[in-house]
Amino acid sequence: MNLLHTLLLGVALVTGTLAHAQQYPAKPIRLVVPFPAGGATDIFARAVSQKLGEKLGTTVIVDNKPGAGGTIGSDLAAKAPADGYTLLLSTTSTHSIAPSFGARLPYDAVADFTPIAHVGNAPSIMLVPNTSPARTVKEWVEYARKNPGKLNYASSGNGTVVHLGSEYFKAQAGLFLVHIPYRGTALAIPDLVSGKVDMLLDSLPSGLPHVKQGRLRALGITSLKRSPLLPELPAISESVPGYESVTWFGVYGPKGLPADIVAKVNAGLNQALAEADVKDRLAQLGIEPAGGTPQQFATMVARDRAKWKKIIDDRKLTLE
Structure with a gap:
């Protein structure tokens, strides 16, 4: 009787699992x-x-x-x-x-x-306001070095890849920048456009439309190699060796x-x-x-x- 009960229970479990998968x-x-x-x-x-x-x-x-x-x-x-x-x-x-x-x-x-x-x-792209004096990553790094603690960067929040990618960029380039966290990069865009924010490493899918619309300037991309989508945009690593954040x-x-x-x-x-x-x-x-x-x-x-x-x-x- 116990064996029969066990077999019936096993059949029921298998049948139930199959039904679950089908439903x-x-x-x-x-x-x-x-x-x-x-x-x-x-x-x-x-x-x-x-x-x-x-x-x-x-x-x-x-x-x-x-x-x-x-x-x-x-x-x-x-x-x-x-x-x-x-x-x-x-x-x-x-x-x-x-x-x-x-x-x-x-x-x-x-x-x-x-x-x-x-x-x-x-990958992400390095975005700056159109009013920024820098037109290349190298120029932006030089500008930031001459103004330690006076420039800031936005992120999508503490502990996000935008935050860490930016901190890694700071470390690799030897910069002192102030961090301004937002609840997402989309919420930081208006302040970047207005110039309240000096830099944002925004993901390529969300940042590119603002560049194409002429609202922001892109200086570099965070992948080690250039993107086929933007072959004219240099990799940040071309100015800051070894830098990558994807x-x-x-x-x-x-x-x-x-x-x-x-x-x-x-x-x-x-x-x-x-x-x-x-x-x-x-x-x-x-x-x-x-x-x-x-x-x-x-x-x-x-x-x-x-x-x-x-x-x-x-x-x-x-x-x-």
Whole structure:
């Protein structure tokens, strides 16, 4: 009787799992973006969400939950039910840099999430007001050195990749700049245009439109090599040797997300990123699509976190 009971229970579990896999998704999926609308993470989310929804047979709704350098939205996603209907579009800021500071986060960047897929990478561009006396990175560095403590830079919040990338730039160039944190780079743009802010390392997708519209001036790009999208724009490393700061984007679910849901969303993301129209759209934004398995994503993040922790420790950077 016990053996029969055990067999029946096993059959029920297998049947339930298969039914679960076949039913998902049975309603719209919320993709939490922990930064404001108009920023690079939001732009990326909107570029792929519709196609992902098509692949999964549902609607993917982008839900912006900005604040605390991406921490508020990330925490919301971490504490959501592990049913696949709340996912997080994470970045270098939320899962590589913030944990590397040893900050008291309301979530554990590893234990409280289920990795699904690495979806893209984007460099940033160094933006300055049109009224800036500098027209090259070298000129801006020289100008900043002559005015120590008088120039400032904006970021998308303490502990974000914009903050750390800027601090790394300061260290590599030997500058004294004042940090002005915002709740997202999109919110810093008006002050940069008006000249209240002297410099911003904004992600290429969100910063480029302002350059094309003539509102801001771009001096350099944070990738080691020039971007095919802006071949005339020098890499910052051409003036500040060794400097590099690139943002990755990835999708997580809450901890305990069932393997069948992980596999389904991962497949949908990889299929969406392989579509010609998505690839073209991302190329126009200056984003390189990624893809791959959940394990490859987890390994990449661990490697990136170690890189930023070394920079933080070597430069004795703090969130103060």
